[in-house]
Amino acid sequence: MKLNELDLFPYPFHDDVYRYSNNSVLMDKPSSVEITPNYLEEINLKRKLLGSSPARCFQSLPYAKKAQWEVLEIVAQQLADSYPDKFSLDKKGKNWVFCNTLLNENHSFIIGDDSTLPHEPLDFIGRHVQEDLILMMQRDGDLYLDAGQLCFPANWSLAFNLGMKFKEIHNPIPGFKEEKLDDRILGFLLRVEAGNPWQRKNWSLMAGNRMDTSLETYDQWGKDRKKVTRENAGEFVYLRVEVQKILRMPRTNGILFTIHTYLLSLDEFCQNRKWLEQFYSILSELPEYIAEYKGLSMYKDQVLQYLKDKMKRGD
Amino acid sequence: MKQESGDTPMAAFIPGKRKYLFCFDEIGMSLLEKIMADIRAKDIPFEIFHFSHQESALPAWLSSQKMGCYLYIAVSRKYLYQIMCLAEAAGFSEEEVQLIGYGDKEIHLFCCRCHSITELAAAANKHAEQLCSCCGLLLTVSSHYSPLRNAYLGYPAII
Ligand code: HEM
Ligand SMILES: [Zn+2]
Numbered sequence: 059m060k061l062n063e064l065d066l067f068p069y070p071f072h073d074d075v076y077r078y079s080n081n082s083v084l085m086d087k088p089s090s091v092e093i094t095p096n097y098l099e100e101i102n103l104k105r106k107l108l109g110s111s112p113a114r115c116f117q118s119l120p121y122a123k124k125a126q127w128e129v130l131e132i133v134a135q136q137l138a139d140s141y142p143d144k145f146s147l148d149k150k151g152k153n154w155v156f157c158n159t160l161l162n163e164n165h166s167f168i169i170g171d172d173s174t175l176p177h178e179p180l181d182f183i184g185r186h187v188q189e190d191l192i193l194m195m196q197r198d199g200d201l202y203l204d205a206g207q208l209c210f211p212a213n214w215s216l217a218f219n220l221g222m223k224f225k226e227i228h229n230p231i232p233g234f235k236e237e238k239l240d241d242r243i244l245g246f247l248l249r250v251e252a253g254n255p256w257q258r259k260n261w262s263l264m265a266g267n268r269m270d271t272s273l274e275t276y277d278q279w280g281k282d283r284k285k286v287t288r289e290n291a292g293e294f295v296y297l298r299v300e301v302q303k304i305l306r307m308p309r310t311n312g313i314l315f316t317i318h319t320y321l322l323s324l325d326e327f328c329q330n331r332k333w334l335e336q337f338y339s340i341l342s343e344l345p346e347y348i349a350e351y352k353g354l355s356m357y358k359d360q361v362l363q364y365l366k367d368k369m370k371r372g373d
Numbered sequence: 374m375k376q377e378s379g380d381t382p383m384a385a386f387i388p389g390k391r392k393y394l395f396c397f398d399e400i401g402m403s404l405l406e407k408i409m410a411d412i413r414a415k416d417i418p419f420e421i422f423h424f425s426h427q428e429s430a431l432p433a434w435l436s437s438q439k440m441g442c443y444l445y446i447a448v449s450r451k452y453l454y455q456i457m458c459l460a461e462a463a464g465f466s467e468e469e470v471q472l473i474g475y476g477d478k479e480i481h482l483f484c485c486r487c488h489s490i491t492e493l494a495a496a497a498n499k500h501a502e503q504l505c506s507c508c509g510l511l512l513t514v515s516s517h518y519s520p521l522r523n524a525y526l527g528y529p530a531i532i
Contacts, residue, residue, distance in 0.1 A: 113488060217488050221521030225429060230517050235429045236436070273485045273528070277510060280532035 064329060066094060067322050070259040070299045074339040078233060078348070080243050082258040082304065090136050090255070090305055090316050091187040093144065097160060100188045100269065104209045107270055108185065114274045116181045117220040118205035125193055125310040126179040126205055127170055132307065132314060133183045133191070145186075158186050180205050189303075192315040194224070194247075201247055201313060203227060208272075210319045212262055212300065213353065215273040232347040252308035260300045263354045263361065267296050267321050286357035291364035292325035295357070297337075324361070328368045338365040384408050384473045390443035393419040396431070396456065401447030404473050408445065424448055424456065426520070431456070435463035443469055450474035450495040451518075454525065458516040481524035486510045490524055502530040 072081075108115045118126065134156050137145040148155040149169075156165045165182075167174035175182045184191045184207035192208070194201040201224040208216040219227055224247065225240045234240045250256060264271065265282040286295055298321050305314045328334040342362055349355045386408050393412050395405050401424070412419050422434050424446075435444075444465055446456050453474040460470050474495055482491045482503055489507035493514070503512050505527065512527030519526070 215485055215488075215526070218483055218485070218517075218519055218522060218524075218526050220519075222519060226518070226520070230515065236432045238429060238433075240429055274488075275486075277486060277529045277532065280529070283532070 063095075063322065064326060066320075067327075068259055068299050068301050068320055069330075069333060070261040071333075071336055071340060074336055075343055076340045076348070077345075078231070078237075078239060080239070080246055080258075082246065082256040085255050085257050085303070088253070088255045088305075089140060090133055090303055090314060091189045092301075092318060093137075093141055093160075094188065094318075094320075097188060101161065101185070103269060104188075105185055107209045108181070108207075111272075111274070113217055114272055115209050115216070116178070116184075116207045117216050118178055118180065119221060122193060122195055122204035122312075123172065123179070125195055125307065125312045128307045128310050128312070129191060129193055129314055130179040130183040131169070132305065133187060137186065156186075161186070178205075181207055187316075189316040189318045192317070194313040194315055196248065196311050196313065199248065200224065201244065204312075208317075210269045210317070211272050212260075212298065212319075213271055213273050213276060218273075230351070232351050247304065247313060250304055250306045250313065252306040255303055255305040257301060257303045260302060262298045262352045263357075264296045264298045264321065265294060265357060267323070269319060269321065280353075283353070283356045286360045288360050288363040288367065291357075291361050292328070292368075293323055295324050295361055295364075296321045297324065297327050324364065328365070334365060334368055338362070338369060341365065384445055384447065384471060386411060387443055387471065391418070391441035392438075392443070393417060394422070394438060394442050394444040395419065395447075396422040396424050396434075396444065397447040398424045398449060398452075400449070400475055401473065404447045404475065405445055424452070426452060432459055432463060435460055435465070438463075443471075445471050445473065447473040447475075449476045450478060450480065451476060451523070453495060454480055454514070455516045455518055481522070482512060482514055482527045483519065483522050483524040484508060484510060484512060484527050485529065490522070491527070503527065 134147045138147040144160050146157045152168050154167055154169050180191055180193060190208045190210055192206040193204055195204040203219055203222050206216050224244045228234050228240050265286050266279060268279055271279055298319065301318045303316045307314055341358065346355065349358055384405055395409060397405055422431065424431065444460060448456060453472055457472060478495050479492045480495045482493055484491065484505040484507060487505060487508040489505060491503060491506040493503060503514060505512055511530040513530045515526045515528055517526040
């Protein structure tokens with residue numbers, strides 16, 4: 059384990075009880091992406107997945123091209139601004155040069171000219187960041203998933219969701235429609251302003267430490283949930299947190315939605331006594347419909363047992 | 374659940390219910406006009422709901438109904454399945470619902486593993502599992518619908 063993994067982990071909980079809600083907060087320091095010590099490892103994995111399963115990992119509709127270029131510009135500019143020792147973006151009129159010293163790559167292209175890039179613009183810049191990038195375009199008072207690069211999904215399919223409206227995307231989530239959460243969150247997203255980005259965290263448990271838990275491969279990795287025991291949960295079960303950022307794009311008026319996925323084994327997580335105790339409260343109270351949707355019903359009891367053992371030992 | 378699958382869908386009046394509920398889209402409305410006129414004439418309580426795809430008020434409307442209601446759903450066969458799932462979730466039994474679908478008789482099932490489409494009869498039983506016609510994965514039909522793919526999402530039936 060890298061020394062600071064625990065410090066860097068985005069702890070997702072506030073209260074001892076968890077329910078679905080709009081838990082978005084304004085970002086202190088506006089950004090679309092972040093570089094962590096896992097950069098090289100995750101970029102390599104991303105590029106491997108994009109090569110072997112392109113349809114699973116990248117999708118776009120033709121009319122979103124202009125907005126894709128804006129995504130490239132926002133992300134590349136932010137990388138250069140936030141990490142000047144690692145990235146640079148040199149703009150001479152329409153001729154741009156993007157340098158990534160972590161990968162030792164230089165890319166020259168003409169902004170707006172697709173033929174000068176090796177991939178579509180969003181697909182191109184996505185290969186330089188750990189985040190999954192989703193582009194939601196705004197039309198007729200709604201948001202549509204018009205393009206995305208998704209290598210590390212939490213069990214959903216980008217190929218299926220392409221072109222969907224915000225509420226259609228969230229149809230599988232129990233209670234969302236009934237409690238009009240989808241209406242309220244959509245209203246919130248439509249009001250997000252350029253220059254004032256928001257972020258939220260989503261969490262789940264995973265049996266195993268796969269980053270690429272796509273729906274397309276669910277029949278392979280889903281089985282691992284059956285292998286969880288009270289004894290192996292500490293090493294085998296991971297808390298999976300997605301830091302999601304929501305940015306309004308000033309020119310095309312789209313929403314850029316970035317997802318940074320973090321995994322931490324329960325053994326490491328439980329080194330923080332407060333986290334252990336709060337997570338135990340949350341998990342023991344978690345309603346079945348949420349546990350079921352998050353895919354942890356099958357091994358929730360084993361994890362609770364494990365957490366209980368840990369708490370006893372610590373006393 | 375009584376399901377009309379002929380070419381000219383017809384709704385049948387089922388008498389003796391405490392209250393009638395009508396859920397329809399634009400074309401579906403014309404298929405229920407006669408029954409609604411009869412019920413109005415007889416002064417029997419009724420309520421209507423104009424369905425549009427991704428209507429998030431529908432689950433609340435369905436759940437707010439008391440026992441003893443009879444529900445007519447007249448919509449494009451594309452959405453029939455989705456609404457049927459909502460009605461079931463709101464506690465309606467098969468005997469309390471009449472489905473009147475128009476349009477294509479097939480619904481499409483999107484395989485989560487290989488992205489192929491398998492055609493199913495629109496009247497397919499929600500609980501039946503289906504084999505992907507391309508990769509052979511056994512799928513459960515979900516109510517998650519993609520307008521772009523014109524298909525429902527199939528999840529792996531066995532994990
Ligand atoms: C605008 C960009 C967004 C996109 C593209 C997006 C996409 C998704 C997708 C694909 C899922 C998985 C659905 C499935 O099972 O098929 C999901 C789940 C979810 N989304 Fe969003 N979402 C967005 C914004 C938001 C926002 C702003 C909120 C709340 C404030 C939110 C709350 C949730 C919740 C609570 C879940 C369930 C997660 C779980 O239980 O693990 N989403 N979202
Ligand atoms: Zn298949």
